[in-house]
Amino acid sequence: MSAVVRVACCQVAPDVERPDHNAEIALEAIASAVDAGAQIVVVPELVNSGYVFKSLEETHAAATTPDGDLLAGWAREAARGDAVVVGGFCERGPDGRLHNSSALVDGDGVRAVYRKLHLWGEEPRWFAPGDQAAPVIGTRYGRIGLAVCYDIEFPELTRGLALAGADLIALPANWPREAPPSGAANHPTEAPPARERPILHSLAATTAYLSKVYVAVCDRWGTERGLEFEGGSVIAGPDGWLRAGPVADRGLETLVAECDLTGTREKRNGEHNDAFADRRPAYYSPALARGPRS
Amino acid sequence: MSAVVRVACCQVAPDVERPDHNAEIALEAIASAVDAGAQIVVVPELVNSGYVFKSLEETHAAATTPDGDLLAGWAREAARGDAVVVGGFCERGPDGRLHNSSALVDGDGVRAVYRKLHLWGEEPRWFAPGDQAAPVIGTRYGRIGLAVCYDIEFPELTRGLALAGADLIALPANWPREAPPSGAANHPTEAPPARERPILHSLAATTAYLSKVYVAVCDRWGTERGLEFEGGSVIAGPDGWLRAGPVADRGLETLVAECDLTGTREKRNGEHNDAFADRRPAYYSPALARGPRS
Numbered sequence: 001m002s003a004v005v006r007v008a009c010c011q012v013a014p015d016v017e018r019p020d021h022n023a024e025i026a027l028e029a030i031a032s033a034v035d036a037g038a039q040i041v042v043v044p045e046l047v048n049s050g051y052v053f054k055s056l057e058e059t060h061a062a063a064t065t066p067d068g069d070l071l072a073g074w075a076r077e078a079a080r081g082d083a084v085v086v087g088g089f090c091e092r093g094p095d096g097r098l099h100n101s102s103a104l105v106d107g108d109g110v111r112a113v114y115r116k117l118h119l120w121g122e123e124p125r126w127f128a129p130g131d132q133a134a135p136v137i138g139t140r141y142g143r144i145g146l147a148v149c150y151d152i153e154f155p156e157l158t159r160g161l162a163l164a165g166a167d168l169i170a171l172p173a174n175w176p177r178e179a180p181p182s183g184a185a186n187h188p189t190e191a192p193p194a195r196e197r198p199i200l201h202s203l204a205a206t207t208a209y210l211s212k213v214y215v216a217v218c219d220r221w222g223t224e225r226g227l228e229f230e231g232g233s234v235i236a237g238p239d240g241w242l243r244a245g246p247v248a249d250r251g252l253e254t255l256v257a258e259c260d261l262t263g264t265r266e267k268r269n270g271e272h273n274d275a276f277a278d279r280r281p282a283y284y285s286p287a288l289a290r291g292p293r294s
Numbered sequence: 295m296s297a298v299v300r301v302a303c304c305q306v307a308p309d310v311e312r313p314d315h316n317a318e319i320a321l322e323a324i325a326s327a328v329d330a331g332a333q334i335v336v337v338p339e340l341v342n343s344g345y346v347f348k349s350l351e352e353t354h355a356a357a358t359t360p361d362g363d364l365l366a367g368w369a370r371e372a373a374r375g376d377a378v379v380v381g382g383f384c385e386r387g388p389d390g391r392l393h394n395s396s397a398l399v400d401g402d403g404v405r406a407v408y409r410k411l412h413l414w415g416e417e418p419r420w421f422a423p424g425d426q427a428a429p430v431i432g433t434r435y436g437r438i439g440l441a442v443c444y445d446i447e448f449p450e451l452t453r454g455l456a457l458a459g460a461d462l463i464a465l466p467a468n469w470p471r472e473a474p475p476s477g478a479a480n481h482p483t484e485a486p487p488a489r490e491r492p493i494l495h496s497l498a499a500t501t502a503y504l505s506k507v508y509v510a511v512c513d514r515w516g517t518e519r520g521l522e523f524e525g526g527s528v529i530a531g532p533d534g535w536l537r538a539g540p541v542a543d544r545g546l547e548t549l550v551a552e553c554d555l556t557g558t559r560e561k562r563n564g565e566h567n568d569a570f571a572d573r574r575p576a577y578y579s580p581a582l583a584r585g586p587r588s
Contacts, residue, residue: 204567281583284582
């Protein structure tokens with residue numbers, strides 16, 4: 001079984017002051033990608049709200065529920081193109097708490113909502129962290145694992161998605177640019193040395209390589225209230241090379257890669273090795289995971 | 295507590311047909327590094343034997359025991375320079391089986407021997423895999439985690455070393471060159487695209503970045519029986535940037551980096567985050583580790 005799937009990452013720039021506009025540009029980008037034949041479409045983290053909130057009221061005002069108009073619009077586009085859409089959104093839960101979530105939607109509607117487990121920076125001011133494991137969802141194109149932005153810095157999570165059968169890890173992101181323009185807060189690291197690439201791209205490449213899966217990072221671009229984003233979308237293949245991206249000018253662009261998703265189920269590594277069969281879990285640290293709460 | 299430690303990787307080229315020569319060049323390289331003030335010295339995988347064996351007899355003839363002359367020589371150099379030496383060697387165990395091992399030696403002698411858990415390529419023809427977890431050893435310069443070459447492709451192992459307190463992961467390697475010269479067997483991947491670096495360097499960088507540790511890869515160079523090695527030694531820092539290497543011409547060179555090893559115990563990541571405290575082990579897959587055999 002081997003079928004090439006067209007995966008698209010729509011690198012748009014939401015604006016925290018214009019939630020209605022954000023929903024529109026995300027839907028337009030999804031529609032354009034579907035028109036261009038994309039079968040799996042990924043949009044950035046918090047695509048309906050933007051990122052740099054100044055108050056909880058502002059975050060609440062931008063939030064939506066999984067049964068709201070936002071994901072219904074994505075489902076209509078998915079149905080129109082026989083596609084799957086994955087995207088980050090600002091979610092209001094039934095208890096009124098907000099979550100930094102990622103939804104997987106197809107023509108039948110919302111298939112899964114994952115709430116980001118690892119919150120970055122000031123996100124805990126606005127969002128409650130997830131309390132469920134990151135899921136893997138079977139789709140007509142392959143099995144898709146969900147994670148959001150900073151989650152990629154937890155190899156336990158990404159490896160776990162691959163061990164659970166993910167062919168593709170879809171990662172909406174809002175990655176702060178690694179070269180701080182003027183001492184702005186919230187930057188995770190100093191600027192990379194001239195010869196280096198952003199660490200995000202090495203993380204995507206090695207996450208894909210280690211577990212022989214595809215990793216589609218859909219980042220945002222632009223600046224909000226002094227915070228510049230990386231515009232660092234990339235699609236990495238199971239050989240560890242970038243199949244699409246990064247965007248040359250960090251701006252608006254839809255990246256597309258042809259991905260043999262079901263081919264990733266073959267974990268062979270050279271003539272004699274296998275990335276999964278070679279594992280020695282009896283000798284790994286029990287500190288890696290405590291397993292799901294019961 | 296913060297002290298800068300000088301870490302050296304001696305990228306030598308053993309020759310599978312000259313085990314005595316191999317022991318000599320390794321000892322000379324260690325002595326030179328100690329003379330130059332190195333406090334932790336790393337030499338490549340299987341430095342006493344070379345790699346491309348043609349028979350089990352050849353492998354046996356090159357093997358040594360931890361109490362043999364090889365590691366005694368390293369211990370003398372360690373004592374002379376108040377240094378710690380980590381290196382890969384072809385080990386003959388008490389039961390006569392051979393192992394692809396790494397030893398940590400200081401002025402008091404052999405402190406630890408780790409037997410490679412993940413064997414690459416044809417190594418199972420010559421070596422029995424390890425049956426103990428990879429260790430972390432406290433030294434006067436910091437805590438050193440041991441792993442060998444292909445082990446770096448198992449994030450469970452490297453993350454486990456960091457969670458067990460490693461400040462530095464010392465990784466002797468014999469990395470086959472990623473650009474196959476003429477269809478030679480044993481090459482793990484195709485040549486990297488022109489704009490890419492060898493996956494080994496991204497693996498070192500992201501392993502260091504994710505757990506905020508140093509990673510010292512001491513690779514070998516040269517060609518044995520048609521197999522060319524990468525000569526890809528690098529030292530990566532906890533920010534994910536390469537602090538030393540790669541060697542420009544892939545040849546003989548000792549890389550040196552000044553490493554704030556105990557500083558790695560601070561796992562903060564930006565203003566609000568912490569690479570370890572942010573972990574959510576209750577939601578990670580129990581498949582990651584079964585824990586030590588009892």
